[in-house]
Amino acid sequence: xxxxxxxxxxxxxxxxxxxxxxxxxxxxxxxxxxxxxxxxxxxxxxxxxxxxxxxxxxxxxxxxxxxxxxxxxxxxxxxxxxxxxxxxxxxxxxxxxxxxxxxxxxxxxxxxxxxxxxxxxxxxxxxxxxxxxxxxxxxxxxxx
Amino acid sequence: xxxxxxxxxxxxxxxxxxxxxxxxxxxxxxxxxxxxxxxxxxxxxxxxxxxxxxxxxxxxxxxxxxxxxxxxxxxxxxxxxxxxxxxxxxxxxxxxxxxxxxxxxxxxxxxxxxxxxxxxxxxxxxxxxxxxxxxxxxxxxxxxxxxxxxxxxxxxxxxxxxxxxxxxxxxxxxxxxxxxxxxxxxxxxxxxxxxxxxxxxxxxxxxxxxxxxxxxxxxxxxxxxxxxxxxxxxxxxxxxxxxxxxxxxxxxxxxxxxxxxxxxxxxxxxxxxxxxxxxxxxxxxxxx
Numbered sequence: 001x002x003x004x005x006x007x008x009x010x011x012x013x014x015x016x017x018x019x020x021x022x023x024x025x026x027x028x029x030x031x032x033x034x035x036x037x038x039x040x041x042x043x044x045x046x047x048x049x050x051x052x053x054x055x056x057x058x059x060x061x062x063x064x065x066x067x068x069x070x071x072x073x074x075x076x077x078x079x080x081x082x083x084x085x086x087x088x089x090x091x092x093x094x095x096x097x098x099x100x101x102x103x104x105x106x107x108x109x110x111x112x113x114x115x116x117x118x119x120x121x122x123x124x125x126x127x128x129x130x131x132x133x134x135x136x137x138x139x140x141x142x143x144x
Numbered sequence: 145x146x147x148x149x150x151x152x153x154x155x156x157x158x159x160x161x162x163x164x165x166x167x168x169x170x171x172x173x174x175x176x177x178x179x180x181x182x183x184x185x186x187x188x189x190x191x192x193x194x195x196x197x198x199x200x201x202x203x204x205x206x207x208x209x210x211x212x213x214x215x216x217x218x219x220x221x222x223x224x225x226x227x228x229x230x231x232x233x234x235x236x237x238x239x240x241x242x243x244x245x246x247x248x249x250x251x252x253x254x255x256x257x258x259x260x261x262x263x264x265x266x267x268x269x270x271x272x273x274x275x276x277x278x279x280x281x282x283x284x285x286x287x288x289x290x291x292x293x294x295x296x297x298x299x300x301x302x303x304x305x306x307x308x309x310x311x312x313x314x315x316x317x318x319x320x321x322x323x324x325x326x327x328x329x330x331x332x333x334x335x336x337x338x339x340x341x342x343x344x345x346x347x348x349x350x351x352x353x354x355x356x357x358x359x360x361x362x363x364x365x366x367x368x369x370x371x372x373x374x375x376x377x378x379x380x381x382x383x384x385x386x387x388x389x390x391x392x393x394x395x396x397x398x399x400x401x402x403x404x405x406x407x408x409x410x411x412x413x414x415x416x417x418x419x420x421x422x423x424x425x426x427x428x429x430x431x432x
Contacts, residue, residue: 020188023184024188026185027185080183080186080267
Protein backbone atom coordinates (compact mmCIF):
# COMPACT_ATOMS: atom_id res chain seq x y z
CA UNK A 1 0.00 0.00 0.00
CA UNK A 2 1.36 3.39 -0.99
CA UNK A 3 0.81 6.27 1.43
CA UNK A 4 -2.20 8.43 0.51
CA UNK A 5 -0.15 11.55 -0.20
CA UNK A 6 2.05 9.70 -2.69
CA UNK A 7 -1.04 8.09 -4.24
CA UNK A 8 -2.50 11.57 -4.78
CA UNK A 9 0.63 12.75 -6.56
CA UNK A 10 0.63 9.68 -8.80
CA UNK A 11 -3.04 10.30 -9.59
CA UNK A 12 -2.24 13.87 -10.57
CA UNK A 13 0.52 12.71 -12.92
CA UNK A 14 -1.84 10.14 -14.41
CA UNK A 15 -4.26 12.92 -15.31
CA UNK A 16 -1.72 15.19 -17.00
CA UNK A 17 -0.91 13.86 -20.45
CA UNK A 18 0.63 16.88 -22.18
CA UNK A 19 4.43 16.55 -22.00
CA UNK A 20 4.94 20.28 -21.41
CA UNK A 21 2.44 20.29 -18.53
CA UNK A 22 4.10 17.23 -17.02
CA UNK A 23 7.49 18.93 -17.32
CA UNK A 24 6.09 22.02 -15.57
CA UNK A 25 4.70 19.86 -12.76
CA UNK A 26 8.04 18.10 -12.33
CA UNK A 27 9.90 21.40 -12.27
CA UNK A 28 7.52 22.65 -9.56
CA UNK A 29 8.49 19.66 -7.44
CA UNK A 30 12.18 20.22 -8.21
CA UNK A 31 11.80 23.85 -7.08
CA UNK A 32 10.46 22.63 -3.72
CA UNK A 33 13.49 20.41 -3.19
CA UNK A 34 15.53 21.22 -0.09
CA UNK A 35 19.03 19.90 0.33
CA UNK A 36 19.74 17.75 3.43
CA UNK A 37 19.89 20.08 6.48
CA UNK A 38 23.30 20.64 8.14
CA UNK A 39 22.21 18.95 11.38
CA UNK A 40 21.86 15.70 9.40
CA UNK A 41 24.89 15.97 7.11
CA UNK A 42 27.31 18.49 5.63
CA UNK A 43 29.40 18.09 2.48
CA UNK A 44 31.53 16.33 1.50
CA UNK A 45 28.96 13.57 1.92
CA UNK A 46 30.13 10.04 2.67
CA UNK A 47 30.32 7.63 -0.26
CA UNK A 48 28.07 5.05 1.40
CA UNK A 49 25.22 7.60 1.25
CA UNK A 50 25.54 7.97 -2.51
CA UNK A 51 22.81 6.45 -4.69
CA UNK A 52 24.49 4.08 -7.16
CA UNK A 53 23.92 4.61 -10.92
CA UNK A 54 22.49 8.09 -10.34
CA UNK A 55 24.29 10.63 -12.52
CA UNK A 56 22.82 13.49 -10.51
CA UNK A 57 25.09 12.55 -7.61
CA UNK A 58 22.21 11.98 -5.22
CA UNK A 59 22.78 11.08 -1.55
CA UNK A 60 20.10 9.80 0.80
CA UNK A 61 19.56 9.65 4.58
CA UNK A 62 16.81 8.04 6.64
CA UNK A 63 16.75 9.40 10.17
CA UNK A 64 14.71 7.38 12.73
CA UNK A 65 12.67 9.50 15.14
CA UNK A 66 11.87 8.82 18.82
CA UNK A 67 8.21 8.07 17.99
CA UNK A 68 9.12 5.16 15.71
CA UNK A 69 8.72 7.09 12.46
CA UNK A 70 11.58 8.22 10.21
CA UNK A 71 12.48 11.26 8.12
CA UNK A 72 14.04 11.18 4.68
CA UNK A 73 16.63 13.62 3.37
CA UNK A 74 18.41 13.93 0.05
CA UNK A 75 21.32 15.85 -1.37
CA UNK A 76 21.57 16.34 -5.14
CA UNK A 77 24.99 17.62 -6.11
CA UNK A 78 24.57 17.92 -9.89
CA UNK A 79 23.02 21.32 -10.73
CA UNK A 80 21.41 19.74 -13.82
CA UNK A 81 19.77 17.05 -11.71
CA UNK A 82 16.24 18.41 -12.14
CA UNK A 83 14.64 14.95 -12.33
CA UNK A 84 16.50 13.75 -9.24
CA UNK A 85 15.44 16.86 -7.32
CA UNK A 86 11.81 16.39 -8.38
CA UNK A 87 11.78 12.77 -7.25
CA UNK A 88 13.64 13.56 -4.01
CA UNK A 89 11.12 16.27 -3.26
CA UNK A 90 8.19 13.89 -3.89
CA UNK A 91 9.74 11.13 -1.77
CA UNK A 92 10.64 13.33 1.20
CA UNK A 93 7.29 15.13 1.27
CA UNK A 94 5.23 11.94 1.10
CA UNK A 95 7.32 9.42 3.06
CA UNK A 96 8.87 11.44 5.89
CA UNK A 97 6.99 10.93 9.12
CA UNK A 98 5.94 7.37 8.26
CA UNK A 99 7.29 4.24 9.91
CA UNK A 100 10.12 2.32 8.21
CA UNK A 101 7.60 -0.48 7.48
CA UNK A 102 5.41 1.98 5.61
CA UNK A 103 8.34 3.62 3.81
CA UNK A 104 9.57 0.24 2.64
CA UNK A 105 6.35 -0.24 0.67
CA UNK A 106 7.37 2.34 -1.94
CA UNK A 107 8.13 0.70 -5.27
CA UNK A 108 10.49 1.74 -8.07
CA UNK A 109 7.45 1.51 -10.38
CA UNK A 110 6.49 5.01 -9.29
CA UNK A 111 9.37 6.36 -11.42
CA UNK A 112 7.65 5.26 -14.61
CA UNK A 113 4.31 6.69 -13.42
CA UNK A 114 5.82 10.04 -12.48
CA UNK A 115 8.21 10.65 -15.36
CA UNK A 116 6.77 8.73 -18.33
CA UNK A 117 8.02 10.42 -21.51
CA UNK A 118 10.03 12.95 -19.52
CA UNK A 119 12.43 10.22 -18.61
CA UNK A 120 15.52 10.31 -20.77
CA UNK A 121 17.61 7.30 -21.60
CA UNK A 122 20.01 7.17 -18.72
CA UNK A 123 17.75 8.66 -16.11
CA UNK A 124 15.35 5.82 -15.40
CA UNK A 125 17.99 3.60 -13.86
CA UNK A 126 19.31 6.34 -11.58
CA UNK A 127 15.84 7.40 -10.45
CA UNK A 128 14.78 3.84 -9.72
CA UNK A 129 18.03 3.45 -7.80
CA UNK A 130 16.96 6.40 -5.61
CA UNK A 131 13.75 4.56 -4.69
CA UNK A 132 15.66 1.31 -4.12
CA UNK A 133 18.06 3.15 -1.81
CA UNK A 134 15.11 4.48 0.23
CA UNK A 135 13.69 0.96 0.50
CA UNK A 136 17.01 -0.49 1.56
CA UNK A 137 17.43 2.14 4.29
CA UNK A 138 13.87 1.57 5.52
CA UNK A 139 14.44 -2.19 5.62
CA UNK A 140 17.66 -1.73 7.58
CA UNK A 141 15.92 0.63 10.04
CA UNK A 142 13.07 -1.84 10.51
CA UNK A 143 15.45 -4.70 11.26
CA UNK A 144 17.47 -2.68 13.73
CA UNK B 145 41.87 27.71 -17.63
CA UNK B 146 40.96 26.60 -21.13
CA UNK B 147 42.64 28.49 -23.99
CA UNK B 148 40.35 30.85 -26.00
CA UNK B 149 38.61 29.10 -28.91
CA UNK B 150 40.40 31.27 -31.51
CA UNK B 151 43.84 30.29 -30.24
CA UNK B 152 43.32 26.52 -30.24
CA UNK B 153 44.38 25.98 -33.84
CA UNK B 154 41.28 24.28 -35.24
CA UNK B 155 41.09 23.80 -39.02
CA UNK B 156 37.54 25.21 -39.28
CA UNK B 157 37.49 27.00 -35.94
CA UNK B 158 34.69 29.36 -36.98
CA UNK B 159 32.09 26.68 -36.19
CA UNK B 160 32.96 26.69 -32.51
CA UNK B 161 32.03 29.79 -30.51
CA UNK B 162 32.62 30.69 -26.88
CA UNK B 163 30.09 31.48 -24.18
CA UNK B 164 31.34 35.11 -24.41
CA UNK B 165 30.55 35.17 -28.13
CA UNK B 166 27.01 33.99 -27.43
CA UNK B 167 26.54 36.36 -24.48
CA UNK B 168 27.45 39.29 -26.77
CA UNK B 169 24.80 38.30 -29.32
CA UNK B 170 21.73 37.55 -27.21
CA UNK B 171 19.77 40.33 -28.90
CA UNK B 172 21.24 39.87 -32.37
CA UNK B 173 18.33 39.02 -34.69
CA UNK B 174 20.66 37.27 -37.14
CA UNK B 175 21.63 34.72 -34.49
CA UNK B 176 19.34 32.06 -33.04
CA UNK B 177 20.52 30.14 -29.99
CA UNK B 178 19.17 26.58 -29.87
CA UNK B 179 19.26 24.24 -26.88
CA UNK B 180 19.27 20.49 -27.57
CA UNK B 181 19.32 18.15 -24.60
CA UNK B 182 18.95 14.58 -23.59
CA UNK B 183 17.04 15.64 -20.47
CA UNK B 184 13.73 17.20 -21.47
CA UNK B 185 13.36 18.92 -18.09
CA UNK B 186 16.42 21.10 -18.46
CA UNK B 187 15.22 23.65 -21.02
CA UNK B 188 11.95 24.44 -19.19
CA UNK B 189 13.83 24.66 -15.87
CA UNK B 190 16.09 27.42 -17.25
CA UNK B 191 17.90 28.27 -20.49
CA UNK B 192 19.92 30.99 -22.18
CA UNK B 193 17.65 34.04 -22.64
CA UNK B 194 16.14 33.95 -26.11
CA UNK B 195 17.12 30.34 -26.78
CA UNK B 196 14.63 27.95 -28.36
CA UNK B 197 14.53 24.22 -27.84
CA UNK B 198 14.98 21.61 -30.55
CA UNK B 199 14.41 18.11 -29.26
CA UNK B 200 16.15 15.21 -30.97
CA UNK B 201 13.27 12.75 -30.65
CA UNK B 202 10.28 15.02 -31.23
CA UNK B 203 11.75 17.51 -33.70
CA UNK B 204 14.60 15.81 -35.56
CA UNK B 205 13.48 12.19 -35.86
CA UNK B 206 10.71 10.96 -38.10
CA UNK B 207 7.93 9.89 -35.74
CA UNK B 208 7.25 6.59 -37.53
CA UNK B 209 10.30 5.36 -39.43
CA UNK B 210 13.77 5.20 -37.94
CA UNK B 211 15.01 8.15 -39.97
CA UNK B 212 15.37 11.91 -39.83
CA UNK B 213 12.72 14.44 -40.60
CA UNK B 214 11.67 15.22 -44.16
CA UNK B 215 12.37 18.47 -46.00
CA UNK B 216 8.82 19.66 -45.30
CA UNK B 217 9.16 18.91 -41.59
CA UNK B 218 12.53 20.68 -41.47
CA UNK B 219 11.05 23.73 -43.15
CA UNK B 220 8.22 23.72 -40.60
CA UNK B 221 10.70 23.40 -37.73
CA UNK B 222 12.82 26.26 -39.11
CA UNK B 223 9.70 28.37 -39.48
CA UNK B 224 8.60 27.62 -35.91
CA UNK B 225 11.93 28.70 -34.42
CA UNK B 226 11.90 31.79 -36.62
CA UNK B 227 15.01 31.27 -38.71
CA UNK B 228 15.82 31.82 -42.37
CA UNK B 229 18.63 30.09 -44.29
CA UNK B 230 20.77 33.13 -43.46
CA UNK B 231 20.26 32.95 -39.69
CA UNK B 232 23.32 31.80 -37.76
CA UNK B 233 22.14 28.99 -35.51
CA UNK B 234 24.18 28.26 -32.38
CA UNK B 235 23.64 24.91 -30.68
CA UNK B 236 24.33 24.10 -27.05
CA UNK B 237 23.08 21.50 -24.61
CA UNK B 238 23.66 19.02 -21.82
CA UNK B 239 25.95 15.99 -21.82
CA UNK B 240 28.95 17.90 -23.19
CA UNK B 241 27.00 18.97 -26.27
CA UNK B 242 26.16 15.45 -27.52
CA UNK B 243 22.70 16.50 -28.66
CA UNK B 244 23.89 19.92 -29.73
CA UNK B 245 26.34 18.22 -32.12
CA UNK B 246 23.62 15.81 -33.19
CA UNK B 247 21.24 18.67 -34.02
CA UNK B 248 24.08 20.53 -35.77
CA UNK B 249 24.67 17.38 -37.84
CA UNK B 250 20.99 17.04 -38.80
CA UNK B 251 20.94 20.70 -39.84
CA UNK B 252 23.86 19.92 -42.19
CA UNK B 253 21.76 17.25 -43.92
CA UNK B 254 19.61 20.17 -45.04
CA UNK B 255 22.57 22.38 -45.89
CA UNK B 256 22.12 24.93 -43.09
CA UNK B 257 25.82 25.79 -42.98
CA UNK B 258 25.43 29.00 -40.95
CA UNK B 259 25.71 26.84 -37.82
CA UNK B 260 27.88 26.93 -34.72
CA UNK B 261 28.32 24.98 -31.51
CA UNK B 262 28.82 26.78 -28.21
CA UNK B 263 31.98 25.42 -26.59
CA UNK B 264 31.32 23.84 -23.20
CA UNK B 265 27.57 23.81 -23.73
CA UNK B 266 25.08 24.24 -20.94
CA UNK B 267 27.54 23.14 -18.28
CA UNK B 268 30.02 25.95 -18.96
CA UNK B 269 27.30 28.61 -19.26
CA UNK B 270 25.95 27.52 -15.85
CA UNK B 271 29.39 27.28 -14.26
CA UNK B 272 30.11 30.85 -15.33
CA UNK B 273 26.94 32.01 -13.57
CA UNK B 274 25.52 33.52 -16.73
CA UNK B 275 21.84 34.47 -16.95
CA UNK B 276 19.22 31.75 -17.38
CA UNK B 277 15.50 32.22 -17.80
CA UNK B 278 12.33 30.14 -17.89
CA UNK B 279 10.71 32.51 -20.33
CA UNK B 280 10.07 30.75 -23.63
CA UNK B 281 10.61 33.24 -26.46
CA UNK B 282 8.09 33.59 -29.25
CA UNK B 283 9.55 34.38 -32.66
CA UNK B 284 7.46 35.24 -35.69
CA UNK B 285 7.15 32.33 -38.05
CA UNK B 286 9.42 32.59 -41.07
CA UNK B 287 9.25 31.12 -44.53
CA UNK B 288 12.10 28.70 -44.94
CA UNK B 289 12.66 26.91 -48.23
CA UNK B 290 15.36 24.33 -48.64
CA UNK B 291 16.34 21.42 -50.86
CA UNK B 292 15.64 17.75 -50.17
CA UNK B 293 17.70 16.21 -47.39
CA UNK B 294 21.12 15.13 -48.67
CA UNK B 295 22.44 12.33 -46.51
CA UNK B 296 25.39 11.38 -48.71
CA UNK B 297 28.16 13.69 -47.52
CA UNK B 298 27.45 13.35 -43.80
CA UNK B 299 25.65 10.10 -43.15
CA UNK B 300 26.64 6.44 -43.69
CA UNK B 301 24.22 3.52 -44.10
CA UNK B 302 24.87 -0.13 -43.28
CA UNK B 303 25.70 -1.19 -46.85
CA UNK B 304 28.15 1.66 -47.14
CA UNK B 305 29.73 0.55 -43.88
CA UNK B 306 30.08 -2.99 -45.27
CA UNK B 307 31.76 -1.62 -48.41
CA UNK B 308 33.91 0.59 -46.21
CA UNK B 309 35.11 -2.45 -44.21
CA UNK B 310 36.03 -4.27 -47.43
CA UNK B 311 37.96 -1.20 -48.61
CA UNK B 312 39.74 -1.14 -45.25
CA UNK B 313 38.43 2.37 -44.63
CA UNK B 314 38.90 4.21 -41.34
CA UNK B 315 36.25 3.41 -38.72
CA UNK B 316 36.01 5.06 -35.32
CA UNK B 317 34.06 3.44 -32.51
CA UNK B 318 33.36 6.20 -29.99
CA UNK B 319 31.61 4.06 -27.35
CA UNK B 320 33.08 3.08 -24.00
CA UNK B 321 35.89 0.48 -24.02
CA UNK B 322 33.48 -2.05 -22.45
CA UNK B 323 31.00 -1.62 -25.28
CA UNK B 324 33.80 -1.87 -27.85
CA UNK B 325 35.10 -5.12 -26.37
CA UNK B 326 31.61 -6.59 -26.19
CA UNK B 327 31.73 -6.90 -22.40
CA UNK B 328 28.59 -4.77 -22.27
CA UNK B 329 26.00 -3.77 -24.86
CA UNK B 330 25.03 -0.38 -23.53
CA UNK B 331 26.56 2.63 -21.84
CA UNK B 332 27.42 2.26 -18.18
CA UNK B 333 24.27 3.11 -16.16
CA UNK B 334 22.08 3.13 -19.29
CA UNK B 335 19.53 0.45 -20.16
CA UNK B 336 20.30 -2.03 -22.91
CA UNK B 337 18.41 -0.70 -25.90
CA UNK B 338 18.24 -4.03 -27.56
CA UNK B 339 21.43 -5.07 -29.32
CA UNK B 340 21.62 -8.85 -29.59
CA UNK B 341 25.37 -9.07 -30.11
CA UNK B 342 28.27 -7.24 -28.51
CA UNK B 343 31.61 -6.23 -29.95
CA UNK B 344 32.59 -3.77 -32.67
CA UNK B 345 32.66 -3.36 -36.45
CA UNK B 346 35.78 -5.11 -37.79
CA UNK B 347 38.74 -2.79 -38.09
CA UNK B 348 37.20 0.00 -35.98
CA UNK B 349 39.48 1.89 -33.64
CA UNK B 350 38.28 2.52 -30.12
CA UNK B 351 38.38 6.24 -29.39
CA UNK B 352 35.72 7.08 -26.78
CA UNK B 353 34.08 10.42 -27.62
CA UNK B 354 34.93 11.91 -24.22
CA UNK B 355 38.62 11.95 -25.04
CA UNK B 356 37.95 15.05 -27.15
CA UNK B 357 36.78 17.18 -24.24
CA UNK B 358 38.05 18.68 -21.02
CA UNK B 359 35.80 17.01 -18.42
CA UNK B 360 35.84 19.97 -16.03
CA UNK B 361 33.88 22.32 -18.27
CA UNK B 362 32.97 20.28 -21.35
CA UNK B 363 35.10 22.40 -23.70
CA UNK B 364 36.93 20.81 -26.63
CA UNK B 365 40.63 20.08 -26.33
CA UNK B 366 43.04 22.12 -28.47
CA UNK B 367 43.83 21.05 -32.03
CA UNK B 368 47.27 19.96 -30.86
CA UNK B 369 45.85 17.74 -28.13
CA UNK B 370 43.26 16.30 -30.53
CA UNK B 371 45.93 15.56 -33.16
CA UNK B 372 47.94 13.69 -30.53
CA UNK B 373 44.96 11.40 -29.92
CA UNK B 374 43.39 10.94 -33.37
CA UNK B 375 46.42 11.32 -35.67
CA UNK B 376 49.47 10.29 -33.66
CA UNK B 377 48.19 7.73 -31.20
CA UNK B 378 45.42 6.24 -33.42
CA UNK B 379 47.12 6.93 -36.78
CA UNK B 380 43.98 8.24 -38.51
CA UNK B 381 44.62 10.11 -41.77
CA UNK B 382 42.55 13.29 -42.32
CA UNK B 383 42.41 12.82 -46.10
CA UNK B 384 41.00 9.27 -45.95
CA UNK B 385 37.28 8.47 -45.82
CA UNK B 386 36.23 7.96 -42.22
CA UNK B 387 33.05 6.69 -40.57
CA UNK B 388 32.23 7.20 -36.88
CA UNK B 389 29.58 5.28 -34.96
CA UNK B 390 28.31 4.67 -31.43
CA UNK B 391 24.97 3.22 -30.32
CA UNK B 392 22.36 5.43 -31.97
CA UNK B 393 24.56 8.10 -33.57
CA UNK B 394 24.53 10.83 -30.92
CA UNK B 395 27.96 10.37 -29.36
CA UNK B 396 29.42 9.80 -32.83
CA UNK B 397 28.00 13.08 -34.11
CA UNK B 398 30.17 14.67 -31.41
CA UNK B 399 33.25 12.88 -32.80
CA UNK B 400 32.10 13.65 -36.38
CA UNK B 401 32.15 17.34 -35.40
CA UNK B 402 35.65 17.00 -33.96
CA UNK B 403 37.07 15.19 -36.99
CA UNK B 404 35.37 17.27 -39.66
CA UNK B 405 35.64 20.77 -38.26
CA UNK B 406 38.25 20.85 -35.54
CA UNK B 407 40.74 18.54 -37.31
CA UNK B 408 39.66 19.15 -40.92
CA UNK B 409 39.02 15.55 -42.04
CA UNK B 410 37.81 15.90 -45.62
CA UNK B 411 35.41 12.95 -45.79
CA UNK B 412 33.83 11.91 -42.52
CA UNK B 413 30.38 10.47 -42.06
CA UNK B 414 28.28 9.48 -39.07
CA UNK B 415 26.79 5.96 -39.12
CA UNK B 416 23.66 6.72 -37.12
CA UNK B 417 22.36 3.15 -37.40
CA UNK B 418 25.32 2.44 -35.15
CA UNK B 419 25.38 -0.46 -32.72
CA UNK B 420 21.61 -0.70 -32.29
CA UNK B 421 21.53 -1.62 -35.99
CA UNK B 422 24.86 -3.41 -36.45
CA UNK B 423 24.52 -5.52 -33.30
CA UNK B 424 21.17 -6.81 -34.59
CA UNK B 425 21.96 -7.14 -38.28
CA UNK B 426 21.79 -10.76 -39.44
CA UNK B 427 25.13 -11.85 -40.82
CA UNK B 428 26.95 -8.59 -40.16
CA UNK B 429 30.63 -9.18 -39.35
CA UNK B 430 31.59 -8.45 -35.75
CA UNK B 431 34.96 -8.38 -34.06
CA UNK B 432 35.48 -8.90 -30.34
